[in-house]
Amino acid sequence: MxxxxxxxxxxxxxxxxxxxxxxISHDDEGNCHGWQKVRxxxxxxxxxxxxxxxxxxxxxxxxxxxxxxxxxxxxxxDEPYLLDPAVIRGPELELTDYKELCVHARFCLRAGGIWNLTQRSDIPDARKTAIDEACNCPSGRLVLRDHRTGETIEPVLxxxxxxxxxxxxxxxxxxxxxxxxxxxxxxxxxxxxxxxxxxxxxxxxxxxxxxxxxxxxx
Incomplete structure (x- = not known):
């Protein structure tokens, strides 16, 4: 391929x-929340x-x-923006943010935003939502790493x-x-x-x- x-x-x-x-599907508050295949x-x-x-x-x-x-x-x-991303470190998750890749899909804004959620990633609900938002980002602008395992969290696509x-x-x-x-x-x-x-x-x-x-x- x-x-x-x-x-x-x-x-x-x-x-x-x-x-x-x-x-892109939305929740009751109008936030981008998931994907629906239509064809x-x-x-x-x-x-x-x-x-x-x-x-x-x-x-x-x-x-x-x-x-x-x-x-x-x-x-x-040569895609230099891939070499110098912003990094946000939280208690359990680390967020790598390649800002130049943003396509404004807006999955990252729910529940206060993934940046805030990463900094509160020792709270189970915040951690879960941050992972969900990062994995729904279609461009790969937002990538999370688990501090405990050292592994990058990527959706299986x-x-x-x-x-x-x-x-x-x-x-x-x-x-x-x-x-x-x-x-x-x-x-x-x-x-x-x-x-x-x-x-x-x-x-x-x-x-x-x-x-x-x-x-x-x-």
Whole structure:
């Protein structure tokens, strides 16, 4: 399985990667709280996903990028933001925060926010909620480590691509690449493989091919 970024064109997905649509669900107070699968596409060995945000067959590419002369120049570079994250240390959990990866999914805001919860992680409910919020973060901005075991707490994710939708806010989110599927630049350079990656599908990110939250307000 792999995802190849094409020059000023779509993402070329090969290897029979499952593709589905999931919506962000909310609790009674309006907080982002989980995921609901609403559609799964028939499995294909190869397909092309829109990167310009203008296809009439989204999430698939229909060639519109050529007609509008889409500039898909990749600007992510060597991803230096992965080398110097903010670190919040609590009594039982340590939170690593890669701020540049934020896609504004808002799972981190419930119950006072994951930063506050991490600092109160000796309280069972706070610890549990912090872990839930970190594991629901689609971009991998928020990663927790357990002080007691030294292990990183990561969700177990099927290797797949999820089209993120947030109908409660009228937002069409990024492509959520799960399970460490390799992403290669247009010139064949591999990006850092991670369990959770979000790719831009609106065409406006300043951190292409990754999402930077520019879809907010669509």
């Amino acid at each position: 792999k995802i190849q970024v094409s020059k000023n064109g779509p993402y070329i997905v090969t290897g029979g990667v499952p593709l589905m649509v999931m919506e 799964e596409y028939p499995l294909q060995e190869r397909y092309a996903l829109c990167r310009c945000g203008r296809s009439k067959d989204r999430p698939f590419c229909d060639g519109t990028h050529a007609a509008i002369r889409f500039d898909g120049t990749e600007t992510a570079g 099927e290797r797949s691509i999820v089209v993120i939708e947030n109908p409660a806010r009228g937002e069409h989110g990024p492509l959520w690449v799960r399970g460490g599927i390799p992403v290669l630049s247009a010139d064949g350079r591999p990006y850092t493989a991670r369990n959770r990656v979000t790719l831009c599908r609106c065409g406006r990110s300043s951190n292409k091919p990754f999402c930077d939250g520019s879809h907010i307000g669509d």
